[in-house]
Amino acid sequence: MDPRREPGDATPAASPLRIALCAGEASGDGLGAGLIAALKARFPNAEFVGIGGDAMRAAGCETWFDANELAVMGLAEVLRHLPRLLRLRKAFRQRVLDWKPDVYVGIDAPDFNLGIERWLKERGVRTVHYVSPSVWAWREKRAEKIGHSTDRVLCLFPMEPPIYAKHGVDARFVGHPMADDIPLAPDRAAARAALGLPGDAPVLAVLPGSRLGEIGRLAPAFFEAARQVASQIPGLQIVVPAANAACRQALEAQFAAHGAEAAWRLLDGHARDAMIASNVVLLASGTATLEAMLCKRPMVVGYRIAPLTYRIVKGLGLLRVERYALPNVLAGEDIAPELMQDDCTPEQLSAAIMRWFNEPEAVAALQPIYVRLHDQLRQDASASAAAAVATLIVSPVGAT
DSSP: TTTTTTTTTTTSSSOEEEEEEESSHHHHHHHHHHHHHHHHOTTTEEEEEEEOOHHHHHHEEEEEEEGGGGGGHHHHHHHHHHHHHHHHHHHHHHHHHHOSSSSSEEOHHHHHHHHHHHHHHHOOOOEESSHHHTTTTTTTTTTHHHHHSSEEEEEESTHHHHHHTTTOOOOOOOOOHHHHSSSSSOHHHHHHHHHHHOSSSSSSEEEEESSSSHHHHHHHHHHHHHHHHTSSSOOOOOEESSSSHHHHHHHHHHHHHTTTTTTEEEESSSSHHHHHHOOOEEEEEEEHHHHHHTTTEEEEEEEOOOHHHHHHHHHOOOOOOOOOOHHHHHHTTTTTTTEGGGGGHHHHHHHHHHHHHHHHHHHHHHHHHHHHHHHHSSOOHHHHHHHHHHHHSSSOOOOO
16 A cells, blocks of 8 residues: 555556565466556556466566475375465565565465455555355355455456355456467467377377376376276377476376377477377376367366365365356366366276267267357456456455
8 A cells, every 4th residue: 555545546647556466386486477568558667466377577577585485285295384475475565564665466376365465454554366166166255254364355256256246245246368369269279280190190198186185096097097098099199298397207107007109299388288289188187177278179188186185075075066167167067077086097088079079969969069168258357357446446355
């Protein structure tokens, strides 16, 4: 906040607007960069500080800490780094408060950001949370708690604001940046050329996750399913994108265990090109399913979690959805087969994949559904998010 302005005062400040942001991983860094660019278009003299990565720095944010310092996955890792993360959070929130921002934008990373947002909000700083946690899948009551932390939630999916509205929380659907980035009609021929794939060969893209734990649980079933499909489709090309060097190493070990042949190709990155180039995608449940939908490709979704975790989640009723894959959630119907936990077997996966290869009419029927959902999510997300942040800055809370 400008020191001459009380919270909710709509009078413009003489000094440049001050916007603090925090992104905790690569996807959040990209969202933050897009938001900064869109806010700069509205407020050319605005100042941006916080936690981010290369993309946010390139967009003009002064980063006090790097986003990689928050990129900790898994319970054991979090516990090991917890003292450092708590010290970082305490130092960061105080520095933000001392800087007197007009608004704080926490981008995803809810375990880190929501606590900071609540602490700042209690001290008169306006707060925004960009990317809603999956309240539609887990406990809806969490929406009410999120409202205690933030003045406004920016949602990527249209089904999210109505859930917040039931709990009196201001939430705005801004669209998904991925829907803006991916063309409505992706170019399969160009993607194949970029990857050096034959233009007329059948192609299966296999994505068993971007984390080592996912690869360990899913790759054996995924690769055996791919092997079974290859035995039925002559000339099948199988492409497997690796998210990073560690994932590549884990995937190479699985390649060796499953006797991958010359037609199997391990890629460094290029997940989107692999999806666009493919006829069918076999992938882990998660954001990648949304990307496959936007790439207009039929998919088979599989997932497993640790058996004990699964029993706890189901036993306590923590997961409250019938559908897991985002395309199915958005469509409100099962447009992608979901083979979860005990159903995630090579036999069931390969059978679902073969259906897409054998039934071109089913693939054709998907396309208008995909285009409709893509259009729904294509909202010029960065500009929409910037507009929602801007109205919060210049108007009293709750007035817009």
